[in-house]
Amino acid sequence: MDLRVVVSACGLCVLFDLLLSSLLLTQGFSRGLVPPGLAEMSGLVLALWGCSWLRSSMLIGACLGVMCNRQDGPRRISRSAPAALLVAMVMVTFAVAALLALTEVDSLKNQAWEMGLISWTCISSVGLVLMWRLLGDARDTVRNMNIYKVRQEQRARGAESQRSREPEEQRARGAEKEPEETNSGATLGRLLCYCRKDSGLLTVATLFCEAFIPFFYGVAIDSIVKHQSMELFSRPVLILAALAVASSLAMGVRGGVFTLVFARLNLRLRNHLFRTLMKQEIGFFDKNHTGDLLSRLSADVTQVSDLVSQNLNIFLRSAVKASGFSVFMFRLSWRLSLVSLMGFPFIGLVSQLYGDYYKTLTKEVQSTLAEANRVAEETVSAMRTVRSFANEQGEAESYYSKLLQVFKLNRRQALAYALYMWSSCLSEVALELAVLYYGGHLVVSGQLSSGALISFFIYMLQLGECLESMASVYTGLMQGVGAAEKVFEYLDREPEHSAEQGTEEPDTCSGLVEFRDVTFSYPTRPHTHVLKGVSFTLHPGKVTALVGPSGGGKSSCVSLMENFYLPQSGQVLLDGRPVQSLRHLYLHSKVALVGQEPVLFARSVEENISYGLSHVTKENIERAAREANAHDFICSLHQGYATSVGEKGAQLSGGQKQRVAIARALVRNPRVLILDEATSALDAHSEHMVQQALMSVMKERTVLVVAHRLSSVENADHIVVIVDGRVAEQGTHAELMDRRQVYHRLVQRQVLGLEDQDQRPDQKLDQRPDQRPAEGTGRRRRESCDGEAESVPRL
CATH class of the missing domain: 1.20.1560.10 (ABC transporter type 1, transmembrane domain)
Structure with a gap:
């Protein structure tokens, strides 16, 4: 409620309290309606009248304090509410004691004016508590408008100036919201609403x-x-x-x-x-x-x-x-x-x-x-x-x-x-x-x-x-x-980006994926853009590879395709429709992801492969496992497909978990298949067999491969190089090698084993073979670069 309205109401209450209390007092004594035996009680009645002055003084002081300090005044009044309640309770107790004392003198029927004063003391004491709470909850509308104008001016000055003033704005908002506390009774009532069906019991x-x-x-x-x-x-x-x-x-x-x-x-x-x-x-x-x-x-x-x-x-x-x-x-x-x-x-x-x-x-x-x-x-x-x-x-x-x-x-x-x-x-x-x-x-x-x-x-x-x-x-x-x-x-929390907000469910899906001028930053780092105006296209039946240094934005592109986040600007489209407009179940039935670190649940192998599918046949599960080169090792387990993989797949090796994850994606028969370092945990033999199996299922699908190994990207139909959140170049392997730019340097570093080139600027890409590091050393360097946390550039 507006502060000026509350202060005006308090002024009217003070005036009415004093006038009515004085009227009840003077009428009781001046018209001879008080019996002679009540004369000894006159001090008690005068004390009741004095309570009205105490109430009025408290409200006037509170109003003056709030008007002089509009920022912190209501908050301080709210904090002192228990003290005002205590004063009101003392006055009510005193009024009840006065009532009992008057009943000892004469019948209450002969003390109408005194009874009126006692009743009014109780009522006005309750009013004191109510007006005190209104003062504590009051807001200064003029001040709020000024704050709003200041914020609008700050937004117009630019993002950097706005960020420098955000702490002050947050403190202002915190000061305004501080008096608003959760009501325990409302919380308890809400809990009981969950028991509404059991109201009879x-x-x-x-x-x-x-x-x-x-x-x-x-x-x-x-x-x-x-x-x-x-x-x-x-x-x-x-x-x-x-x-x-x-x-x-x-x-x-x-x-x-x-x-x-x-x-x-x-x-x-x-x-x-x-x-x-x-x-x-x-x-x-x-x-x-x-x-x-x-x-x-x-x-x-x-x-x-x-x-x-x-x-x-x-x-x-x-x-x-x-x-x-x-x-x-x-x-x-x-x-x-x-x-x-x-x-x-x-x-x-x-x-x-x-x-x-x-x-x-x-x-x-x-x-x-x-x-x-x-x-x-x-x-x-x-x-x-x-x-x-x-x-x-x-x-x-x-x-x-x-x-x-x-x-x-x-x-x-x-x-x-x-x-x-x-x-x-x-x-x-x-x-x-x-x-x-x-x-x-x-x-x-x-x-x-x-x-x-x-x-x-x-x-x-x-x-x-x-x-x-x-x-x-x-x-x-x-x-x-x-x-x-x-x-x-x-x-009570509403998701900022609900996966269920999409409603479209097209009858057909060709698998055409487009990134149109996409700019994106993570919610935990809203001022750091990891993608800046990224645009590229994934064509049906083609394999597109995303390469670039670590932290360049490759995995962010995958997250946007999966509709995990919303871009700040631009669009990610599937068959010309924004992915956030598609129905959640539909999108993820058409787009399947195999991540770098697959997560398996503490269930059987069969349940992990069919995860998220309510109706899937055993034949389809085995077919997907064969395509992922996982059927043989699954059959060698002591219970076959019924074997539990343990918590987070702890009973399987890294390569086995990765192949089960690939089978989990293939069993859905998706139109778009995303392989984010999907073969990184496999040995050379298993990787080769999986890639051979994937070649047959890639022909009619849109495939996006995010990889660092040259063997995983050189046969791709199209390669997109992302550096520092931007598309540096794109084309086929041969075209990019002929340009001798970013992609060429990344390939050379991997071939020569010079992942630490950035830290050793004296070493050139065209150095002689006899200047290359020893075989063991190079292997160790390459193995140390397999982790995503390394900051060295890789494919």
Whole structure:
């Protein structure tokens, strides 16, 4: 809401509060409507009138502070909301005490103006809290417009000037968004929406019988003390026995129902989260660690279902009992009920402050624990590398440091819990003493029977236990809500580039692929263009090779063809249609990729080859395996095609995994086949046999080969050389060799074994054979260049 509107509303509220409070005060005293016995209470009534000036002073001061400091004022007002709530609760408590004091003097019917002042004090105190929150949430529209104009001017000055000012803009946006916090009640309500189908079971779980038990205790005591009759005493005792049996049965039913309902919540929440993750763009997985995602999917979801189910069960039981107890307490004595209820808001305020603080700590614990899980997951998955560098101790210390951060947060949680329990117990004892004292006064004055006082005190004690139980489980409930908010962060995330947004599904596909002036940068490095105006064409039935130095943009072209990312400008077309406009399943049924490092799943060989296909025959699987030269080694496994390949294909060699991956691509019979270093892990014999097999299936397909070995590209129909994100040259092998430019130099370096030419400028490409390095040395140099991480230029 606009700041000026809120300040104006506060001014009107202040004026109306002062006028109405003064009117009620003056009318009560000036017209002789106050009995003579009330004269001694005039100071109490004047104090109620003084509360209006206190409320007005607070609102006026808050408005002045916000108007003088429009940037940080609302944020500071929002932070001081608990203090304003405390003041309002003190005023309401004082008004209730004044009401009880006035009832001791005369009937309430003769104190209409004083009752009006008391009622208005309670109403205006609530209004104070509401106006305080509005001030905290207010926004300065004029300031926002100025910020918008500044941002527009910054965009017009150019990208470099804009980047230099981005940190300031981010701080401004952070300052504006800081007051907006997640509502715990809304999060809990959203969790319960997942249980909507089980609402009937949850209704059964609200049945209770315990609220009637203390009432019949009082009836039984009165039958002995007042009536001294065993006949009257036996009837409430039988009713108590029946209620005890029914209450035990209801408790068992409620526990079973909650266990079942929240087991279904776990199932639905985890399924929804996993499906949401599957819809995210590839850039999302580039930015987020695998350990963090797995922590949300497993630990956080389990914590949500376990903590919420356990604590909500207790919370709901206590809340229902508390409601029933309150009804019976007001039925027995409304005066004692007001006294007992005066202390509950203060206990509730302490619980809210503690819950908010504990929720913040819980989020920090979950984030830190996710960091620890990421370290553990990264270490375990790369155990061979850790062992080869003898860094076990270093990884253990890194993991232990993360655990120490979690422990420090747990220590803060323990301290906060101790302070919270101390304040709750102190408030509870003070409340019991106040009720006992005032209740004794009512019994002595004949306004309440002794049995009713005992029943009321039992109700109050059990109500205190219910509230204490609700407060204690509130901690666990907020912990579950904190974990749920982290889960909902992913559930609410819309992918920046959804794979499901394409709708076109042509009847035919020839396999013509075009790159038209494509410029691209990765989401993790938006200001670094890895492709700059790239244009080339892949023709059906032709083999096109992408070559160039490492980091030149070859794999980025493959990612764009697979629709993993969107280019910043330009288009990638399949048969004249942008790949992002094609239906997801259609695109990947026509375009198949065999990557440099194939990923196999912990399933059988047959399931890996047919991965993603719902209906495929055994004959087609074997045919694809034969074409990839994988059938013979698969049959030699102890269970043939039913053999499990282990986690990430650990039971197979690198060459075997690569051939299974090629078979997985060929079984789809794609129109476009992408081989990104597809034969890099094979020995010379296997590579030759696979290439011979691929030659027969390449004739009617569009094939893109990304390779460094000369043997993989020299027979290609067309070669595209990419250097620093641009197409340096393209043509056939013979044409490019005749030009003696980039491609010629790359070939010469591989033939001569001079991959380190860039580091040795004194060595020329036309040096004599006797100046070449030794055979072993050259082989080692070539082998060291097989990894993508090397920065030396290769094919």
